[in-house]
Amino acid sequence: MLKIRKAVLPVAGLGTRVLPATKTIPKEMLPVFDRPAIQYVVDEAREAGIEHIVFVTGRNKSAIEDYFDRAYELEDTLRLKGKTDILETLESEVPEAGSMSFVRQQAPLGLGHAVWCARELIGREPFAVLLPDVIVRAKPGCLAQMVDVYNREGGNVIAVEQVPEDQVSSYGIIDPETHDGRVMKMRGMVEKPSRESAPSNMSITGRYILQPEIFDLLSSQAKGAGGEIQLTDAMDGLMKSQSFHAVEYEGGSFDCGNKAGYLRAFVRFALDHAEEGQNARDVVEQVLKDR
Ligand code: G1P
Numbered sequence: 001m002l003k004i005r006k007a008v009l010p011v012a013g014l015g016t017r018v019l020p021a022t023k024t025i026p027k028e029m030l031p032v033f034d035r036p037a038i039q040y041v042v043d044e045a046r047e048a049g050i051e052h053i054v055f056v057t058g059r060n061k062s063a064i065e066d067y068f069d070r071a072y073e074l075e076d077t078l079r080l081k082g083k084t085d086i087l088e089t090l091e092s093e094v095p096e097a098g099s100m101s102f103v104r105q106q107a108p109l110g111l112g113h114a115v116w117c118a119r120e121l122i123g124r125e126p127f128a129v130l131l132p133d134v135i136v137r138a139k140p141g142c143l144a145q146m147v148d149v150y151n152r153e154g155g156n157v158i159a160v161e162q163v164p165e166d167q168v169s170s171y172g173i174i175d176p177e178t179h180d181g182r183v184m185k186m187r188g189m190v191e192k193p194s195r196e197s198a199p200s201n202m203s204i205t206g207r208y209i210l211q212p213e214i215f216d217l218l219s220s221q222a223k224g225a226g227g228e229i230q231l232t233d234a235m236d237g238l239m240k241s242q243s244f245h246a247v248e249y250e251g252g253s254f255d256c257g258n259k260a261g262y263l264r265a266f267v268r269f270a271l272d273h274a275e276e277g278q279n280a281r282d283v284v285e286q287v288l289k290d291r
Pocket residue numbers: 111131133134170171172173191203204205206231232255
């Protein structure tokens with residue numbers, strides 16, 4: 001079985017649900033406490049053994065590319081001032097040279113199209129997709145839990161979680177067939193169904209392990225929900241000829257693409273912080289008292 005070495009991170013979205021904060025800053029660069037949101041997702045990928053990340057970017061997203069580069073002036077200044085702790089943190093987060101690629105999605109044609117834009121850089125091997133709007137808090141990380149299932153079952157694997165029934169129309173929803181603990185086989189999946197037509201309340205979390213044949217389906221695909229080329233529709237097609245499993249991963253997700261989800265993530269990761277967690281708790285309690 002081929003190892004999952006590469007991951008696609010689609011980061012071309014405009015972040016309209018968190019405007020005006022995202023007018024000049026990519027939404028992926030918004031801080032979740034002391035690190036940009038994208039760093040959490042890159043860490044999750046690395047923990048799962050990913051060696052190469054392909055970012056599918058767009059105009060006004062160059063801050064992401066700069067963030068994963070060295071910052072010589074800054075590092076020099078920190079060195080001169082003896083600020084070694086933060087210098088070490090910065091240096092440890094710079095990826096190995098050549099381990100990231102950037103390709104542009106030239107028009108917002110949908111998630112399926114964004115993934116398809118990475119086809120030449122992925123080649124003919126299985127790969128992961130992580131949607132950076134979603135930060136998952138899990139131990140081991142969500143993608144690492146999925147790689148475990150992939151190592152047993154092969155084929156394609158997606159992460160799912162239960163959502164309240166009044167929210168199914170915001171997600172891709174699966175039609176589960178059989179359960180084996182947290183691992184499910186499916187009859188199908190549908191992107192953003194109405195509450196009445198949803199086959200379950202199991203939503204697709206934004207983490208995928210896919211076989212390269214998905215690119216063949218994406219290349220000839222018609223538009224689906226919202227007039228966009230949908231990854232969910234291509235997966236639903238691929239399911240007819242390949243094995244597909246869904247994992248109800250252990251952990252919880254934060255949708256940072258909207259203001260409430262972003263705030264939840266910010267507070268949660270502040271409280272979780274190894275050195276600053278207690279301070280953050282005192283601050284939050286004080287703010288609530290001062291109301
Ligand atoms: C995308 C996917 C959807 C998935 C969701 C997770 O939708 O198309 O299947 O459930 O991410 O956040 P989007 O949020 O980009 O509309």
